[in-house]
Amino acid sequence: MPIEIRKHGRVGAEILGIDLARPLAEDDLSAMRAAFAEHGVVFFRDQSITEQQHIDFARHWGAININRFFTAHSVYPEIALVVKEPDQQHNIGGGWHTDHSYDFAPALGSILVARELPPQGGSTAFASMYAAYDALPPRLKAQVEGRHAVHSARHVFGSRAGAYEAAQDTRRDGRIGNAGAADLLDDPVHPVIITHPLSGKRAVYVNPSFTLHIQGLSEENSRGLLEELYAHCRRPEFQEDFHWREGSIAFWDNRATWHYAYNDYHGHRREMHRITIEGIQLG
Numbered sequence: 192m193p194i195e196i197r198k199h200g201r202v203g204a205e206i207l208g209i210d211l212a213r214p215l216a217e218d219d220l221s222a223m224r225a226a227f228a229e230h231g232v233v234f235f236r237d238q239s240i241t242e243q244q245h246i247d248f249a250r251h252w253g254a255i256n257i258n259r260f261f262t263a264h265s266v267y268p269e270i271a272l273v274v275k276e277p278d279q280q281h282n283i284g285g286g287w288h289t290d291h292s293y294d295f296a297p298a299l300g301s302i303l304v305a306r307e308l309p310p311q312g313g314s315t316a317f318a319s320m321y322a323a324y325d326a327l328p329p330r331l332k333a334q335v336e337g338r339h340a341v342h343s344a345r346h347v348f349g350s351r352a353g354a355y356e357a358a359q360d361t362r363r364d365g366r367i368g369n370a371g372a373a374d375l376l377d378d379p380v381h382p383v384i385i386t387h388p389l390s391g392k393r394a395v396y397v398n399p400s401f402t403l404h405i406q407g408l409s410e411e412n413s414r415g416l417l418e419e420l421y422a423h424c425r426r427p428e429f430q431e432d433f434h435w436r437e438g439s440i441a442f443w444d445n446r447a448t449w450h451y452a453y454n455d456y457h458g459h460r461r462e463m464h465r466i467t468i469e470g471i472q473l474g
Contacts, residue, residue, distance in 0.1 A: 194219050196226045202317045202431035202448070203232035211248050211440070212240045220251055227300070228389035231447035232317050234433060235440040240304065242267045242464065249302050249466040256291070256298055256467045260344070264464065273303070273463040275456075282461075284452035287318065287425065288400035289445045290467060293344035295379040299470035302442045305435045309459035314432045315441065318449040320394040323424040324384060327395075331423065334416060335383045335395075341403045343378040380406065383420075385473050387446055394447050395424055396473065424449065446473065 195207040204226050209219060227233050240248070246269050249255055257263065261271035261283075275282045291298035303315075327335075383405060385396040397405075399421050404413040432453075433441055443450060 194222055196222065199234055200431040201428060202319045203234060204230040205234045205236065209235065211235060211238050212244050215251065227442065227444060231319055231321060232441060232443035237438045238440050239438060242270055245270065245304055245464060245466060249468060252468045253299055254469040256469045258467055269466055271465045273465050275461045277458050277460050282452055282454040284450065285454045286400050287398060287449045287451045289398045289449055291445060292342045292381065292398055292401045293379065296472045297470050298445045299468040300442055300444045302440065302466045304464045305437065305439045306464055307460055307462040308435055308437065309456035309461050312453060312456035313461050314434045314453050316430055316432050316451040317443060318424060318430045320396065320424065320447055320449065321392050322429045323395045324393045327423065331419060335420065338383045338405050338407065339380045340383050340397050340405045341378050341380050342401045343403050344401060378403065381473050385446060388471060395420065396446065398449055
């Protein structure tokens with residue numbers, strides 16, 4: 192039976208009729224690639240995959256990036272651990288953002304597998320930057336077209352030299368690709384509006400967590416324009432929540448979506464496994 196692609200509310204699509212623990216047919220992969228490009232995030236339910244199968248699935252999409260800021264799985268360094276312990280007050284990803292915009296070649300996407308979930312809460316919100324662009328008021332669109340913005344992770348993660356050196360050691364071992372030294376030392380510049388490399392659609396490409404300022408504007412004017420853009424992109428009609436359950440997997444496109452991890456399960460443990468796929472420079 193062919194797989195089924197079903198829209199997930201206002202953002203994303205669920206892919207039904209596929210078992211990611213089994214070898215994947217090229218026709219099914221082609222359908223998944225088309226859905227990923229069109230919807231910006233795809234979801235899978237009722238999956239039971241091992242860490243190695245998680246890695247195998249990720250490799251269908253491109254080279255794997257070892258995140259230099261997250262704790263890596265002790266056996267599978269390709270997998271970053273996204274964990275909140277019962278006594279921790281703050282979670283990872285608890286604000287609107289897009290992963291790896293602070294890299295010169297931003298990540299294609301991230302594949303997140305639920306491993307341990309709280310009894311309730313812990314959902315993830317997604318916002319479509321395709322929809323946000325399409326609905327930009329003409330005045331605001333004219334202000335941002337052709338502009339570029341500086342992105343950085345320093346104010347969030349610091350230099351983390353030790354984590355970076357460990358990732359570089361892994362790279363030298365030949366086990367996996369990783370961003371170069373320039374990513375740690377310099378802040379990349381990306382267009383505020385991009386043409387998506389897979390879909391050809393236009394999308395807003397700034398985010399509240401990692402965008403510092405818009406080039407060519409004063410600090411005050413840059414801050415005001417970014418705040419107006421963020422307020423627009425946060426509009427409810429561009430958003431949809433994904434409610435995790437056992438066997439759930441989300442695969443989002445970092446060039447087409449924002450996401451936000453709700454921090455509403457204090458006193459309970461949540462463990463997710465994330466693999467990030469390398470992308471290309473945006474221009």
